[in-house]
Amino acid sequence: MILVTPLIAELERLYQGAEIDIVAEGNAAVDVFQTFSSVRHIYCLSRRGFKHPFVFLSKILRIRRTDYDLIIDPCLGSGFSRLLARLFKGRRKLGFDDGARRSRGMTHLVPASMAPHHMAKRSVMLVRWYASHQINEAEDFPALDLRLTAAEKQHGEQLIRRLVVASDQPCEGGVIGLFAEATGKKRYCQAWWNDFVSAVRLAIPECSLVEIIPAHGRSMLDSKWPGYYSTSIRRMASAMAGVDMMISADCGVMHLAVASGTPTIGMFSVTDAKIYGPYGSHNAHVATQGMSPQQAAKRAVALYRESFRLRSMPQASHRLEAALL
Numbered sequence: 001m002i003l004v005t006p007l008i009a010e011l012e013r014l015y016q017g018a019e020i021d022i023v024a025e026g027n028a029a030v031d032v033f034q035t036f037s038s039v040r041h042i043y044c045l046s047r048r049g050f051k052h053p054f055v056f057l058s059k060i061l062r063i064r065r066t067d068y069d070l071i072i073d074p075c076l077g078s079g080f081s082r083l084l085a086r087l088f089k090g091r092r093k094l095g096f097d098d099g100a101r102r103s104r105g106m107t108h109l110v111p112a113s114m115a116p117h118h119m120a121k122r123s124v125m126l127v128r129w130y131a132s133h134q135i136n137e138a139e140d141f142p143a144l145d146l147r148l149t150a151a152e153k154q155h156g157e158q159l160i161r162r163l164v165v166a167s168d169q170p171c172e173g174g175v176i177g178l179f180a181e182a183t184g185k186k187r188y189c190q191a192w193w194n195d196f197v198s199a200v201r202l203a204i205p206e207c208s209l210v211e212i213i214p215a216h217g218r219s220m221l222d223s224k225w226p227g228y229y230s231t232s233i234r235r236m237a238s239a240m241a242g243v244d245m246m247i248s249a250d251c252g253v254m255h256l257a258v259a260s261g262t263p264t265i266g267m268f269s270v271t272d273a274k275i276y277g278p279y280g281s282h283n284a285h286v287a288t289q290g291m292s293p294q295q296a297a298k299r300a301v302a303l304y305r306e307s308f309r310l311r312s313m314p315q316a317s318h319r320l321e322a323a324l325l
Helices: 002-014 028-032 053-064 079-087 119-132 150-167 190-203 233-241 252-259 293-308 313-324
Strands: 020-025 039-045 067-072 089-097 108-111 175-179 208-212 245-249 264-268 284-287
Touching (some): 002 020, 002 028, 002 119, 020 028, 028 039, 028 233, 039 053, 053 079, 067 119, 079 089, 108 119, 150 208, 150 233, 175 190, 190 208, 190 293, 208 233, 233 252, 252 264
Parallel strands (some): 020 039, 089 108, 175 208, 175 245, 245 264
């Protein structure tokens, strides 16, 4: 859902005043898009819809009552998304051409070969092609943006400040948020994170650390640092907006951190960062294949100094060189 926020921004730019309905799997879209004034209805389909067929079908029939001007299937290779696009009523139906069978019923198709590498950019490219039938590769793409309110951002700043003060950490060098959870092979072990964080602390002792706790409610860093836990997507984003930088494993929370507006570094060990990495002038990734935790920390601190300009980073960089080389 977060990766769709640039598409909404692009539709607002191209078609001012347009009203947008979103059909999503699960309930996350309600939190993600609640501050988007252009979004009219959010239809949340159950992840196990076929176990409750009457509820599922009633929502599908409700959506079919609207005759849309444009239906967009933003997914590349999703049979379910394409099926829904074909089921709903619309004068124009836009999507990627990913096979003759699944292209039936679509009025406007873009060759799959034209899809940008990054998932968040693909749907933006679709509507740009639809609007002008040409693509400018150099044109900027909208950023991931949850559109936190001023009150939400203020709440996050106050929350992080209280956590840092209560933990008695120095904060002259700012606050770094850490999210150490991921699924499957994307997950780094706790020993890796311990070595990584120790190296960062050695390089920037004047910084404070705060851990964002995963959904299962357990610290991934042995509860060594003050932590924040919430089941609310927007509250998590507000907390991350209150730190000076987020360092996250490759996961959905990494995208949430980017969408909160906080400079974010994603740690990638398996997946392709060209497809899933945080993009934008204030975000970066570290490809950790073949790296020790200390080497990854050195790269992260260098990115911190270069991209986010923490006022004490020049001195911290010298300490890192001496400590890790």
